[in-house]
Amino acid sequence: MGLALTAVLAVGTAACGNSSNNNNGASQSAPASGSASASAPASAPASKAATGEKKVISYWTDDRHDQEYIKSLIDRFNADNADNIEVELTVLSENFNQSVDIAFSSNKAPDLLRLKSANTGTFVKKGYLAPIDAYVTDEMKTKFSSLLLDGVNRFDGKLYSLPNSGQTLRLVYNKDLFDKAGIAKPPESLQEMVDDAKKITEAGKSEGAYGFALNFKNPKSAFDRSIREILSLSGYQGLGYDLKTAQFDFGPYGQVIDYFKQMWEDGSILPGAETLDIDPMRAQFAAGKIGMYLSFSTEPGVYKDQFPTTINWGGALAPTIDGKRKGTSEIVSAGTWLGISDKSKNKDAAWKFMAYLYRDEVLTAYHEQGFGISVVPSIAEKAKNPDVPGMEGFLVGDSDSIWPVSPTVTPEGANYGDAFFKYMLSGGDLAKVTADLNARYNDALAKAVEKGEVKAEADPSFDPSKLKTNS
């Protein structure tokens, strides 16, 4: 089916090339290339001589926060490069992964893709990406050596992307509200968090201020920025996967949920949080109505540009289950940045632009302007701290590290976010909820392993306290 379809596509696009969007210029122009597309992967290394023929490279990203900067880099590259390469930027929105799926199923794949840790494995599995081993120079290999990781940017021994920056996760808290409630410092254990949330609510409820909030409209999104962090700092993988046994075990997750449930029952959570989106929540935080929440290091940028605020706020390490840090704070989406499409007809040209973006100059500026926190040691060492208020609380420190990845599976029925949120709101038997999730997730995992889509190898010696930290 897949093959037959591609064949039809190749013919289809070749025949109807004219009717397709002309505004893309030459990106898919030459009708003759229809047949070449099938053999493109094999012929990649044989670089075409630069005959002055223009090569258009399309780059797709879902990053919006850095688009002005990236645009300026592209303009410079387009003007300066000697190979007559023209890069076209397409900024997609929240449907990025689906857009990529659709593009690859309809022969409209871009040449370069923004990769995140969350989607890289899936893209490799679907055959979207081309290995870059042949292109990477020795100098680059040294520069990124500590960050080339299996299951992150390396799959089956082949390298698909290189790291640039990552996101740290922190507790974001309103210092004014903490002061008002007489709390000296951000909570270190979940029990403290529950107590603090209650105190803040008691002190601020009359003015509409509550202790805690999260964007529960999409529970998985809410938990993946909060519980994930609490767990990894407590020594457990943050998405419910047990690295020692290579099985899903939502037991620790359930422990955290009980504290969230307590805050809910205490009335310490902002009313209406159950349908809250992330941005309305930020707006409420900026207006001083929320004591604390947990999120990524994108927050300082948002409060600088989108929701200017007068409140005193800061980022701090998240609390742990019992107040003891048995693991490290996970730097998420850190191992990848750009990748080359397997369907690209101009992989060499795509790599040239990719290499252009991975220069020290760009990586340093990226960090210093606060678009992401650099994880590349040589950059992080000499780069200045980003000039964004509040960012100091999010910088990579002794407790931050990259974690091994967990396999992505699609279980039958509700995901863990929905299941646990339901328990949080309407109660039930936690042991049952957890057992049900374990069963369904491990079932899906077994099926995916059987199909050869994911690898799940137990690492009995895994020790969360011995993860390599960055500084």
Added chain:
Amino acid sequence: MTRWTRLWENSLLLFPSIALTLALGIYPLLWVLRYMFYDYPGYGQEMFVGLDNFRRLLRDSAFWASVRNTFVFAGGKLLITIPLSLILAVMLNGKLRGRHFMRAVFFMPTVISTAVISVVFYLIFNSYNGMVNQLLMKLGLLGGPFEWLGPDHAMMTVVIAAAWGAVGNYMLLFIAGLQSIPQDLYESASIDGAGPAQRFWRITVPMLGPVMQIIIMLAIIASFKGYESIMVMTEGGPIGRTDVMYLYLYKLLFPLATSGTPADQQFGYGSAVGFATALIVGAITLLYYWLSRKMNKVY
């Protein structure tokens, strides 16, 4: 005129319709009928799984909850929409001054994209700072924030939003139906001494019967199918309380992306769900058609 000319003419005029219907209406149907027996994530090999998807459907409590929600949603929307639009139509059908303006007012919501206005409804109804709560609290009608979008009331709120967008449309159709009732019927009834109420029940209602039958049927199908407003307002939440079956299906195929990890698209299981939803809506439509057969006979 020969048989061949006739055949040629008929084919020429019918061809576009038949070709479009077969290619984009029937072929997708057959596609679904095939893939509901497969496991297919949208890439790689599809796998024949026999009746597995239907077994899963039977034990999928979230789906059945969404079926129940669909009935509540559609029922609620119809209960508001149909009487309200009929009343408005009767009022604005007469010689009332300002009727054109009022019609335009009620028609307004139907020209706004559901996806766009639903964001506004979210801002109006959210409990922490929604405009409705602020208004009611200022008027002293509410002591504290009312959870319009909380688990217990979200369904009511999405029904209100959906009805808001639909009333004008059915009002228009009802007005059109009312205008097709011959005026002299009313005149002769007036001469016979019938008051407004009698005229309404004895002429308007029965004469409107056949039109009403169709309009209500369209309204039923539309109520069961609509999910855009819910998708934007609540995404089916909180905790699945507003998840309707077509939204549930949409989420299987296009998992709402907010946290980055792409879930697999489930075309095989989605086909089974699509088939089941089509059966359910089809059964409802037929049932309604059978129950309402009397409306058609009064004419």
Added chain:
Amino acid sequence: MTQQTAILKKPSGAAQKQGAPASVGAARFFTIAGRAIMWIFLLVVGALTLFPILMTIVGSLMTNSELMSGGNILPKTWQFHNYADAWQQSNFARYTWNSLFISIVSMVGTLLVAAAAAYVVDRRSFPGKSLYVGLQASTMFISMGAIVLRPQFDLMVAVGLNSSLWGVILILMSAHASTFFILLGFFKSIPRELDEAAMIDGSGFIRSFYRIILPLLAPGLGVSGLFAFRHAWNEYILPLVFTMTDPKLQTLTVGLANLRYGSSAAMQTNLMMAGACLSILPMLIVYALANKSFMQATAGSVKG
């Protein structure tokens, strides 16, 4: 809830006023009272109808943080430049063009396809006629939801129409069953003698279709055209899925809804609302232009 129950209760009140006693003086009083109740009812429902639209207009003139944090009914300072921002930032001109393009082309296409088919079905008998009508009816009543987008998309890929808006247009045109049935109703009111006379004059079957029938069908084409236009203009899921890979092809609905999100940056709801207000205008103009003949025409359509 109070406001909503108000709506629900009022109808019974309005219905009661119809039951005025026969005595003349009292009847007069009740007519006036009834009229007053009716107007109160109309104004209350009208206000509730306009409220969200007014909120959209007001919201479109606020700063984003003011809008998101709520608290104000009217903007502190009126941000008229939101409209300029929406127009520039969101590629609004292109979205509008795309929306107009798919709406107009699919409207014209739907009308032609459905009118031609209805003409044959109404004027001629041919083998398989009831099969054809049944087929049309079934496409109206069988709805499998979003799942059919995949085969439709695959088909467009196969014929190379996935990277233009023609795929969306063809799919919109394929859903012409309701237009077909509406027009079928109108055909019944066009006397057969007219086209038969024309054919005796030497005009062929097809020729009399566009010479005689189409002009006479104008009211029916008007109303079903408006519906088809509105349907295409407001369609969201279909263009969303089909233009995911190419933002340049997005329509107003998709572009506007996308304004809400940035992957990392915050959503710009104020700009979205400004865009929403702008996007209503074309439909309102169409409605204003069509309003008069529209009502009569709609009457014809439902009768069929």
